[in-house]
Amino acid sequence: MYGDPSSEPTPEDRETSGEMPFYTREWHFDPYHQALSFAREHAPLRSEADTEWLLWEVFQQAHRGEHHTHVGSLHAPDAELALVLAKENYARRGPCVNLWVIPANQIHATDYDDADVFEHTTDKSYREPSGYHGLRKAMIKGRGGIQPESTVGVESEDE
Amino acid sequence: MSESSFEDHAEFQRSAEPYVDVRALGSGTREALTRYVQAIADDAMLIGHRDSEWTGLGPILEEDIAFSSMAQDEIGHALVLYRLLHDHLGAPDPDGQAFMRDAPHWRNAVLCELPRDDYAFSLMRRALYDLAVAMRYDALRASAWQELAAAAAKLLQEKKYHIIHDRTFVSRLGRATEESRERLQHALDRAFPYSLALWEPVENEPVLVSAKIVPRSADLARQWLDRICVFLVASGLKPPAHPDDATGAWVSEVAMSAVGARAGKHSEQLVELLAAMQGVYRSEVGAIW
Secondary structure (H helix, E strand, O other): OOOOOOOEEEEEEEHHOOOOOOOHOOOOOEOOOOHHHHHHOOOOOOOOOOOOOOOEEEEEEEOOOOOOOOEEEEEEHHHHHHHHHHHHHOOOOOOEEEEEEEEHHHEEEEHHHHHHHHOOOOOOOHOOOHHOOOOOOOHOOOOOOOOOOHHOOOOOOOO | OOOOOOOOOOOOOOOOOOOOOHHHHOOOHHHHHHHHHHHHHHHHHHHHHHHHHOOOOOOOOOHHHHHHHHHHHHHHHHHHHHHHHHHOOOOOHHHHHHHOHHHHOOOHHHHHHHOOOOOHHHHHHHHHHHHHHHHHHHOOOOOOOOOHHHHHHHHHHHHHHHHHHHHHHHHHOOOHHHHHHHHHHHHHHHHHHHHHHHHHOOOOOHHHHHHOOOHHOOOHHHHHHHHHHHHHOOOOOOOOOEEEEOOOOEEEEOOOOOOOOOOOOOOOHHHHHHHHHHHHHHHOOOOOO
């Protein structure tokens, strides 16, 4: 069953069962907190379906206009109580102007077995600002025509 | 989250008159004022101490933390008020007031010294207390004593969350299961007569009222009774009170319990509480932590 640790194939099962090579297997998006699978199956948003209260992820915004940042999780039977409890559990020290709570079972995650897809095996420095370091100078100084002296504000390579 | 507003204190509004100079008040007025501020400071100190006894024992981890944090808030409020007494009315320093006074010198309502009992009782006590105190601080913002008005405004800000907390829990537990409703109702029946005594006036309150330093407790008590009863009924509970047929104002069916606490008459439980709360401080007075 989807998200249920007991019936879910292990990474080994997944790699050995199909005839398809490992790199063509389906992506597997787990509910972030798999212990909730039972409640999810029986009544997705009703707390009494679970043996304990729903798990909520808490996001805190320190100042207006900033991103909300994940600060932790807590149990609560509904969103309003989750917000009430989040205030004292997570926002009682640092600055805070706004809180979000999100049912943990609504968050889907990639599998750590797929972490290889995030690896960079070739030079991807062109995707980073630092990958462009010196490029402008090379363009100005190289290929003739423009002299370094005439480029105001561009630092020389000697510096 | 809903917020509460307590802006209907038509009887007690700041007039254009200048603030009073507390040091220049007559000794009778100063004594009455000391009693009044001590009473509300002691309420905060002791409910804070009692609720802090839940730390590590709360019904769930998250509420354990929230309830403990609110307990700390109350002790912080007591500190603000003890400082006022120390700075302006000649009382000992805050530690001296909190840790060196014996039971007959405490002016808190007995509600605040009762043992924590079960969580239903502690929660219900907070619900009754928090609304009362928020309304009192709200009214005190108009006090003719400037420092008291400023302190009340500061403390009121933290009462907003306390009330949101209490309302959220009481309204759910009052309608959740038969057991949760019964336990809250039992807690209400027990706490309600004591909560009426939060409004027991200190001796000589009228001189403070006519100097516009504090609101009349009986006025606030009436407004509080209306609000708390409407809330309790909406939460599936039955307060021991009913609305008057003619005026609609709520009338209590029970008498105030533990009258005399504002003058120092307390239960045995206060002695036991103070032994626990003051023991460490008294074992080495003046120790630096």
